[in-house]
Amino acid sequence: MIVEVSHFLSLLATGLFFLVGSFALLTKPSVYISNLITRTYSHGFLFLIASFSIYVWLAITDNFSVQYIASHSNSQLPTFYKISSIWSAHEGSMFLWIVFLSLWGFIFNITIKNDQILKSNTIGIISLILVGFLLFLLITSNPFQTILPIAPLNGADINPVLQDPALAIHPPTLYLGYVGFVIPFACALSFLINGDPGIKWESLIQKWSVAAWIFLTIGITLGSWWAYYELGWGGYWFWDPVENVALMPWLAATAFIHSLSVSIKSSNLRIWTILLSISVFSLSLFGAFIVRSGIIDSVHSFANDPERGLYLLAFIGIIIVSSMSLFVARLSIIKPSKTIKRFSKESFISINNIFFGALIFSVMLGVTYPLIYEFLFDQKISVGAPFYNAIFIPMIILACIFMFFSIDSKWSRSFNFHFFIAPISLSVISSIITTLLISYIFDTSNLAILISLFAGFIVVYRYVIEIMNSLVMKKYLNPFSAIAHFALGLLIISISFNSLLSSERALNIKINEFEEYKDLKIFFKDIKVLKNSNHDSIEATFVLENQKGRTFDLSPEKRRYFTRGQITTETAIFIMPLKDIYMTIGDQLDDGSWIVNIQINYLIRWIWFSAGLMAFAGMVLMFSKRNI
Amino acid sequence: MKIVFKFIVLILPLSLIFTFYFLLTNNESYPGADYDVFDIPKFELGNLNNDKTLNESSLDKDFILNVWASWCITCRVEHPYLMSLSKKGIPVVGLNYKDEKEDGLEWIERYGNPYKTILYDYKGVLAMDLGVTGAPETFLIIDGKIVVRYQGEVNELIWNDVFLPVIESKDIF
Numbered sequence: 001m002i003v004e005v006s007h008f009l010s011l012l013a014t015g016l017f018f019l020v021g022s023f024a025l026l027t028k029p030s031v032y033i034s035n036l037i038t039r040t041y042s043h044g045f046l047f048l049i050a051s052f053s054i055y056v057w058l059a060i061t062d063n064f065s066v067q068y069i070a071s072h073s074n075s076q077l078p079t080f081y082k083i084s085s086i087w088s089a090h091e092g093s094m095f096l097w098i099v100f101l102s103l104w105g106f107i108f109n110i111t112i113k114n115d116q117i118l119k120s121n122t123i124g125i126i127s128l129i130l131v132g133f134l135l136f137l138l139i140t141s142n143p144f145q146t147i148l149p150i151a152p153l154n155g156a157d158i159n160p161v162l163q164d165p166a167l168a169i170h171p172p173t174l175y176l177g178y179v180g181f182v183i184p185f186a187c188a189l190s191f192l193i194n195g196d197p198g199i200k201w202e203s204l205i206q207k208w209s210v211a212a213w214i215f216l217t218i219g220i221t222l223g224s225w226w227a228y229y230e231l232g233w234g235g236y237w238f239w240d241p242v243e244n245v246a247l248m249p250w251l252a253a254t255a256f257i258h259s260l261s262v263s264i265k266s267s268n269l270r271i272w273t274i275l276l277s278i279s280v281f282s283l284s285l286f287g288a289f290i291v292r293s294g295i296i297d298s299v300h301s302f303a304n305d306p307e308r309g310l311y312l313l314a315f316i317g318i319i320i321v322s323s324m325s326l327f328v329a330r331l332s333i334i335k336p337s338k339t340i341k342r343f344s345k346e347s348f349i350s351i352n353n354i355f356f357g358a359l360i361f362s363v364m365l366g367v368t369y370p371l372i373y374e375f376l377f378d379q380k381i382s383v384g385a386p387f388y389n390a391i392f393i394p395m396i397i398l399a400c401i402f403m404f405f406s407i408d409s410k411w412s413r414s415f416n417f418h419f420f421i422a423p424i425s426l427s428v429i430s431s432i433i434t435t436l437l438i439s440y441i442f443d444t445s446n447l448a449i450l451i452s453l454f455a456g457f458i459v460v461y462r463y464v465i466e467i468m469n470s471l472v473m474k475k476y477l478n479p480f481s482a483i484a485h486f487a488l489g490l491l492i493i494s495i496s497f498n499s500l501l502s503s504e505r506a507l508n509i510k511i512n513e514f515e516e517y518k519d520l521k522i523f524f525k526d527i528k529v530l531k532n533s534n535h536d537s538i539e540a541t542f543v544l545e546n547q548k549g550r551t552f553d554l555s556p557e558k559r560r561y562f563t564r565g566q567i568t569t570e571t572a573i574f575i576m577p578l579k580d581i582y583m584t585i586g587d588q589l590d591d592g593s594w595i596v597n598i599q600i601n602y603l604i605r606w607i608w609f610s611a612g613l614m615a616f617a618g619m620v621l622m623f624s625k626r627n628i
Numbered sequence: 629m630k631i632v633f634k635f636i637v638l639i640l641p642l643s644l645i646f647t648f649y650f651l652l653t654n655n656e657s658y659p660g661a662d663y664d665v666f667d668i669p670k671f672e673l674g675n676l677n678n679d680k681t682l683n684e685s686s687l688d689k690d691f692i693l694n695v696w697a698s699w700c701i702t703c704r705v706e707h708p709y710l711m712s713l714s715k716k717g718i719p720v721v722g723l724n725y726k727d728e729k730e731d732g733l734e735w736i737e738r739y740g741n742p743y744k745t746i747l748y749d750y751k752g753v754l755a756m757d758l759g760v761t762g763a764p765e766t767f768l769i770i771d772g773k774i775v776v777r778y779q780g781e782v783n784e785l786i787w788n789d790v791f792l793p794v795i796e797s798k799d800i801f
Contacts, residue, residue, distance in 0.1 A: 289648070313652060327637065375647075375651055
């Protein structure tokens, strides 16, 4: 009964959003109409959030007459996981995705007081997108379906790898990021619809875009961290298709935020800014399509259903093609007023746009090429790390070098470059020395890594000097840009060291025996079988001793869950500031020995720390008073 | 230059959308399905439930042969559908593949037995002759000849699209 109320509220919301969309795009703008739009949208949102809250409550109270809850939750679960089970599969996560989309629209709706026309159109566009996705939800993937007349006594349980705090918050954070870009997207479109080049939509949406970017950054980082310790993959990035479809909107968003700052300052690069704002949201939608159509097999993909795929493709296709057509039709009104001076800040940012555009294109190629190839030649190929490394490493190094020089550039003025000014020469020389020292200490001549390290160090050193200057000499420094770029340098250094120093090995080891790996002595102390309420597990205990005589225990596990028969590995990780010692346990061999995988991962936590620092930089901008 | 730009901006997304349309609608062919006809190989294997020895002539003329194992997770997913097939009266013969006897029996006890007979192939001899690469794998055998072979999980969709057309055309079961 209650689930029908929730279902009905969703239908009602869909109707209201449809009305908002029609008001905004079909009627002549006036004060009355924009008031009507604001209020109707808020009511639609209210109904939708009420519907979702009821749904959450149904999940908490174990209402297994709802089919979705019955197949993804269980009465034994803690309340926290009962709630997160809602987004553990397709229907519920789509529901959450839509609620977040409407939430962004709602906050925009109640906070923007001026720019009535721009606002009405923006809300109208968001509403139409909401209608499309709500219909998708209700028609092809209805989470309100019930099992009647007799509800099962208990649910089928949540996927065990999802019973983890990081994973419970990873999807919502990522979704908040994805759908947050609906605000710049809808604003750019309503700017194009209005066709008045005088409208300053860019400064209106800067903080909105940065907020969505923060969520996206944190969401991706959480996913990377989770894959490391929960899936037992032992790395931070795998170029998995679904990671890639999250990376593309992030790259586009990063370029967009850069380009936006130019458009705010001088109305230049408007074509880029609008194109990027459309791209970010389109790529977010593309990600939703890839994950939910089942077109790619991956740990992330939901169950395969061609009908869903076609509906999504059609709807997303309409959104993308119509916004691109509008963009092309209005190209003349967004023509730049001034030309960009050589070596001005604008010129560097337009180079940055080109770099990011090329990176997005390469990732898109890597994601789609295997699909097209399989379609044409009926053979499976996979595009993996070598392809992406070959493209990303040189591009990022070049981008870093351009960025290094852009620090001294000025808005709308060309600058004369002098190598012999102190900050530049100091950071270049100290980076060269550092890189040479590293090459000597670690005895490496791997050029890709050494040049990456050099690129990372010039950025880090340069910003350290800048930050000192701003603290001591009170020289003006944009804190957002300084922290974010410093974090990028740190990220590049961490990744380089990680790939230079990390190593792994599979050992065959019997109980009560010693093995040695690098400077570690590994003693296989014990193995036991544990029976738990919902799974059996094999837990091995190893005592490790390093050269300094420090000992610690590591207990990797293998689990088999009863309800789904799923086997998961539980990694054991010993964390030190500079490295992780990471163990997983595999199968037992005929001679009684066990296959154990041991990895030493250097600076891996620094990678996530750098990404977190970038998100923090975004927060600095969010809380600063001025537009930067 | 401007026309080229407009063209690229519109053509790129459009071509992607069409590519995905073709990929999504091109679902008629299943990569796991194979319709080559060949004789069922000669074999001599034990029965999982008792120690009676079975060979190719002790089986029916027309049946479904399903390769499974207790260690195979996809088999666990497939299992309820096999149960529903056997309830419909379709004769399913199991081929327990590279499995410990106790594990196989425990599985049958725990989840139910959809099989008329279960061949016990500990060393994977018959599986080797059949060209089995992994479990689950399912064969349709008519008149002692293998006519359909499917690698991977059989579910309602696969049954209706891969097996049923052949079964209906031969008018068996």
